[in-house]
Amino acid sequence: MAFSPLLQNLVNTLRCLPGVGPKSAQRMALHLLERDRPGALALASALVDAVENIGECSQCRTLSEDDVCDICSSQSRDRTLLCVLESPVDMMAIEQTGGFNGVYFVLKGHLSPIDGIGPDALGIDRLLDRIDQGEIEELILATNPTVEGEATSHYIVEQLRDHPVKITRIAHGVPVGGELEFVDGGTLAHALAGRRSLR
């Protein structure tokens, strides 16, 4: 004997959330229905609002419901310093260190020929165009310190071989093989401050 069909459906769909197994999905569903129905409806409408309205910033490609996100449109950021990242989560992790006042470019992934993810999918053309415009003085490559992240940074360095922009890579200090998203703020701030020049 299982839950009623609608309840079972809710339990199943809750499992689309990362880190939620069958047991916690069950607890979540029952909690919402027994104790927080307004919360469940608020969550439903936040999900729909977010999916329908959040696209990407036309400048940095982070998740944003505005054409240009708050960071890209801010007057107080240093536009000569551009930090390249794999994901919006990494951007938030760096923002939360409070130690970076430049702007960002989010690749939304890394080069992965096996999965058919090439430079186009990562918007690398747009990144190169932006560097060509000349405002950027330093490009900080903050892709993950994984094989794919390193390969992606390497590819960008190759594309800029004939361009005078300064290129740096965040310092080791970020554990090799790890994901920026899970690194504590102190380590991240340290990794940024200790970035080394790639040429």
Next chain:
Amino acid sequence: MAFSPLLQNLVNTLRCLPGVGPKSAQRMALHLLERDRPGALALASALVDAVENIGECSQCRTLSEDDVCDICSSQSRDRTLLCVLESPVDMMAIEQTGGFNGVYFVLKGHLSPIDGIGPDALGIDRLLDRIDQGEIEELILATNPTVEGEATSHYIVEQLRDHPVKITRIAHGVPVGGELEFVDGGTLAHALAGRRSLR
């Protein structure tokens, strides 16, 4: 600098889920928007469907979109055996042991004078009416082995002082002070099998 307003709103509303802190809410929101927008919409619609359609079974008070739930309407359950529980989660926990073939009555809480939760809120009148109908031969009190759960069981026993129905309490074996929901199936099955008569 925080997330965009809609994204921050999604992160905030995800925190209505039990066990979800700020960090996991953030990971969930970004995962959905970056990798599983169909999943997010499916979750939104499952939440609305569940909240709008799931009420309680008119017989046992468990969560159900039907007037009478599958267990109460099943022809193969033993209707002479009624198990009284605090919550639908407890009912599911007992169902999952596979060791009980009677029917249930869900109080949806326990007596708590401080919170203004009295016998009415728990449907105890309906429970007593049902026992008066005479079909039930044994009432198994399976409220949590906490102070409130014991007090609730004790209250029900008092109300039935002049009624001949057999009353049992699930055996200790369930850790005292614990919650049924978190007890493993083996222990629960044992506790049910070893139930002792209260009179």
